[in-house]
Amino acid sequence: MDTFEEFVKQIDNPEHRERMEEVLVWVQETFPALTPKIAWNQPMFTDHGTYIIGFSIAKHHMAVAPEQAGILQFSDDIAKAGYDYTKELVRFRWDRPFDFSLLEKMIAFNIEDKAECSTFWRK
Template sequence: MAKFESVEDYLNSLESPKHETLRAVIRAIETHFPEAEFKLAWNVPQVQIQGKYVFGMSAAKNHLSLAPWSEAVMADFAPRLAGYETTKGLIRIPVDWDVDQQLIADMISARMAELGI
């Protein structure tokens, strides 16, 4: 796997529709959390607010992954995530997902509350 220099490099390495879907996820986060910083960590895009990780994303061969960095948030959101494949720490979404901005915003808000920010 290539080592990326920036979130933009990461996104530009992806084929369509992965590129467009993750870009739409980022735009949704920017809309709800203008203070969010997008950084590359572990060679994939991560979101920090007040220096703390609140959300991450990555592309796999057949899906995209979204992660609120919290097993507790995943458990709390289990009813809303029932239509998705999940693990204790992430959600697998289709590469052409119709971005659920409110779900993302609510998960980040829950993670922020958990962190006290």
């Protein structure tokens, strides 16, 4: 969690700060082979130098960004779970329980789908 300590400290709302820390720790424990890093002032995880998942905060939600391919792959699951989403991110509202199973599917998909990827972003 050292990588994200400064980022998490800057979250003013204590409930949002706790949720963000919980999610980041969960990702690290569930996918220990991923590399945690801060880029563009946001916490993210990479695998062999390629982007896997990133997070950001807003007033009403935590944004989870699995790249467009991850959104397309799970758009039905995202909609069924009742989350708002764009072509690049899913909005996990602060006032709802966090869906770790959906996050796990998105991360696992990106790890597998980008196994041979040699660039940071998909092309």
